[in-house]
Amino acid sequence: MPLPAYVILKPEKEASIERRHPWVFSGAIQSRHGRPKTGDRVAVRTATGRWMGWGHYTKDQSIAVRLLEFEVDEPSLGFWDGRLEQAIALRKRLGLFHGEATNSCRLVHGEGDGLPGLIVDWYAGVAVMQLHTLGMLAERTAIVDALVAALGTELTAIYDKSANVLARHHNVNHADGTLYGALPDQVLAKEHGCAFEVDVVHGQKTGFFLDQRDNRAWVGAFSRGKRVLNVFSYTGGFSISALAGGAEVVHSLDSSARALEVGDRNVALNFNDANHRSIEADALDYLKSHSADYDVVVLDPPAFAKGAHSKDAAVHAYRRLNAMTLKGMPSDSLLFTFSCSQAVDESLFQRTVLGAAVQAGRSVQVLKRLHQPADHPVAGGHPEGFYLKGLLLRVL
Numbered sequence: 001m002p003l004p005a006y007v008i009l010k011p012e013k014e015a016s017i018e019r020r021h022p023w024v025f026s027g028a029i030q031s032r033h034g035r036p037k038t039g040d041r042v043a044v045r046t047a048t049g050r051w052m053g054w055g056h057y058t059k060d061q062s063i064a065v066r067l068l069e070f071e072v073d074e075p076s077l078g079f080w081d082g083r084l085e086q087a088i089a090l091r092k093r094l095g096l097f098h099g100e101a102t103n104s105c106r107l108v109h110g111e112g113d114g115l116p117g118l119i120v121d122w123y124a125g126v127a128v129m130q131l132h133t134l135g136m137l138a139e140r141t142a143i144v145d146a147l148v149a150a151l152g153t154e155l156t157a158i159y160d161k162s163a164n165v166l167a168r169h170h171n172v173n174h175a176d177g178t179l180y181g182a183l184p185d186q187v188l189a190k191e192h193g194c195a196f197e198v199d200v201v202h203g204q205k206t207g208f209f210l211d212q213r214d215n216r217a218w219v220g221a222f223s224r225g226k227r228v229l230n231v232f233s234y235t236g237g238f239s240i241s242a243l244a245g246g247a248e249v250v251h252s253l254d255s256s257a258r259a260l261e262v263g264d265r266n267v268a269l270n271f272n273d274a275n276h277r278s279i280e281a282d283a284l285d286y287l288k289s290h291s292a293d294y295d296v297v298v299l300d301p302p303a304f305a306k307g308a309h310s311k312d313a314a315v316h317a318y319r320r321l322n323a324m325t326l327k328g329m330p331s332d333s334l335l336f337t338f339s340c341s342q343a344v345d346e347s348l349f350q351r352t353v354l355g356a357a358v359q360a361g362r363s364v365q366v367l368k369r370l371h372q373p374a375d376h377p378v379a380g381g382h383p384e385g386f387y388l389k390g391l392l393l394r395v396l
């Protein structure tokens with residue numbers, strides 16, 4: 001029996017779904033049946049009567065349906081248990097779930113794990129979830145039950161950290177809070193053998209940026225004996241790697257005093273007398289006059305493009321930031337530069353950064369292309385999922 005609400009696609013609009021793209025745009029919909037409201041489950045049918053899948057409906061936004069299953073007209077039995085077990089099995093296989101060196105990872109990465117709208121991060125027993133759609137919010141109890149069943153005794157707490165995203169995307173009032181167990185006084189995550197305090201309740205996103213794990217290791221590998229500047233440092237992820245890699249001195253720069261305080265505590269957690277300083281400043285202001293003082297610079301800004309509409313402005317901002325930094329850097333220095341804006345794809349980012357080098361009058365070599373790690377998978381039908389890209393440049 002199909003779901004009570006469904007949409008019918010315009011003729012021949014099923015091609016992208018056949019390629020397993022999980023988004024149905026409102027422009028592809030011919031008609032709506034059963035009066036679906038934002039947050040409802042809907043089935044999706046072709047003009048010729050074939051069921052293409054079911055998903056979560058959003059009214060008045062360009063993505064009208066986010067598909068959770070293909071080729072069926074209602075959720076299959078054990079859907080949530082199955083999807084979550086599959087997601088957790090991947091992280092266990094990657095050695096990120098309860099490893100000696102790393103015990104924290106992204107457990108559910110939205111579309112990449114066949115669950116558009118759901119993010120779950122795992123910090124050594126504490127699961128922090130972000131529900132990005134009202135559809136996922138409506139499924140919250142099922143998600144919690146399935147997480148509890150799949151995570152078993154390794155689970156300490158489930159914390160819902162959706163208030164900010166739900167207010168931003170859907171204009172709804174929602175309270176963050178603990179849904180299972182109790183949050184420990186201090187949430188400690190381990191990455192590459194280093195400890196991090198994770199500010200689950202007050203921090204940005206779910207409290208820590210797990211997506212830079214692999215790239216932090218590269219920064220560590222190039223830091224021995226170097227003067228390292230970590231710009232947009234947040235709670236010091238790259239700074240700790242640089243110190244662990246034997247940097248001579250590390251400076252962490254951020255505009256958030258609160259993030260820098262956590263970063264200072266993270267340095268103290270891992271090292272007795274590290275040569276580290278936190279600088280509360282605006283990135284461009286500082287870089288203008290100080291990029292000449294460092295052998296290694298990391299630029300990991302927040303997403304400059306929040307959507308396709310702000311792509312041009314974002315490209316301009318990346319060019320300016322990178323040109324300003326490259327201009328002063330000493331010869332034979334290294335720049336790790338990143339973008340987490342989905343709307344700016346890898347080739348556009350690369351052209352922008354290499355263009356910035358020309359603008360700054362510097363010759364550079366590309367030593368490496370950098371990406372998100374394997375616990376942030378990309379579904380085959382959803383190339384938009386490649387969101388984090390970076391370059392390691394040597395400045396000649």
Ligand code: SAH
Nearest residue numbers: 209232233234237254255256282283300302
């Ligand atoms: N590199 C970090 C994550 C960076 S998140 C990690 O590995 O954990 C982006 C950071 O940029 C946030 O901490 C935010 O406070 C900071 N930020 C945003 N705008 C800024 C600006 N103009 N100058 C300095 N920091 C800024």
